[in-house]
Amino acid sequence: MTVSTLPLNDGNQVPWIAFGTGTALFRKDAEDATRLALDNGFTHLDGAQVYGNENTLGSGIVASGKSRSELFITTKLGQLQPGETPKSALQESLRRIKVDYVDLYLVNHASNHVGKLKEVWKGMEEAQKAGLTKLLEIATIPPAVNQVEAHPYVWQALQPNLAIHDQYKIVTSSFGGLSSLFRGKGGPLDPVIEQIRARLEKTRGAPVSDGQVLNKWLQQKGVLVVTTSSKAERIREYLDTQNVPELTSEEIALIDTIGGKLHKRYFPGHWPYDQWIILCI
Numbered sequence: 445m446t447v448s449t450l451p452l453n454d455g456n457q458v459p460w461i462a463f464g465t466g467t468a469l470f471r472k473d474a475e476d477a478t479r480l481a482l483d484n485g486f487t488h489l490d491g492a493q494v495y496g497n498e499n500t501l502g503s504g505i506v507a508s509g510k511s512r513s514e515l516f517i518t519t520k521l522g523q524l525q526p527g528e529t530p531k532s533a534l535q536e537s538l539r540r541i542k543v544d545y546v547d548l549y550l551v552n553h554a555s556n557h558v559g560k561l562k563e564v565w566k567g568m569e570e571a572q573k574a575g576l577t578k579l580l581e582i583a584t585i586p587p588a589v590n591q592v593e594a595h596p597y598v599w600q601a602l603q604p605n606l607a608i609h610d611q612y613k614i615v616t617s618s619f620g621g622l623s624s625l626f627r628g629k630g631g632p633l634d635p636v637i638e639q640i641r642a643r644l645e646k647t648r649g650a651p652v653s654d655g656q657v658l659n660k661w662l663q664q665k666g667v668l669v670v671t672t673s674s675k676a677e678r679i680r681e682y683l684d685t686q687n688v689p690e691l692t693s694e695e696i697a698l699i700d701t702i703g704g705k706l707h708k709r710y711f712p713g714h715w716p717y718d719q720w721i722i723l724c725i
Contacts, residue, residue, distance in 0.1 A: 452588045453613035462488035464670040471496040478504025484679045493522035502542035520552035530567030594618035596703025617668035623710040659685040
């Protein structure tokens with residue numbers, strides 16, 4: 445299956461869905477999970493220095509036998525240690541992941557760099573100019589991706605951020621996109637998702653899951669979805685979302701409206717800094 449892509453503001457493309465090695469895999473061995481994801485069709489891997497598993501992420505890539513050109517790899521800058529720079533930190537990440545470059549390099553938790561973000565951003569640009577992220581022939585790199593907790597129960601609160609994203613053509617990337625289903629079960633959105641799921645399943649003539657409904661909602665909003673699972677069937681289900689019929693404009697509006705009746709953050713430690721500023725290929 446060819447994974448569809450989203451356009452970035454620098455002319456490049458990014459796969460719309462990524463397999464994440466945080467959350468359930470945080471500070472755990474990610475080799476088997478990474479290989480399972482790659483074997484079942486994922487091409488975009490979303491890692492981070494703070495996840496503590498870049499080495500096993502890299503081992504999973506090697507074990508899969510996939511060539512570097514087939515993959516889109518993301519990692520994120522953690523808290524800088526004395527004498528460390530974004531460039532030197534990325535060099536260490538590349539050594540652990542066992543690749544020569546990453547496609548996407550983000551600043552993880554901007555709160556780690558309060559008062560120093562301009563300096564950190566310059567360091568990110570230096571890493572790009574050194575070819576440690578996919579090379580672009582531009583002098584100053586604008587943010588291209590911003591990763592936030594994004595699901596219907598925070599969508600209304602995200603509107604100021606999304607307006608900035610629209611203004612500068614920044615792709616919104618989500619983590620916790622299915623939280624309103626798995627962490628917020630019993631919320632006002634449940635019957636709406638079931639209603640839409642049943643309609644989509646009838647239209648498609650094949651099974652559609654609740655998770656596919658929410659991932660389709662995110663995809664149609666142009667969001668880069670980061671998700672994870674230890675089950676091959678769930679991984680294939682996530683990727684199959686792009687084959688699910690589109691939600692109608694009325695269904696999208698209904699999810700927006702009902703989701704807006706409850707404000708619930710499931711990762712409160714990231715707010716207000718879960719707008720992880722962002723670099724890119």
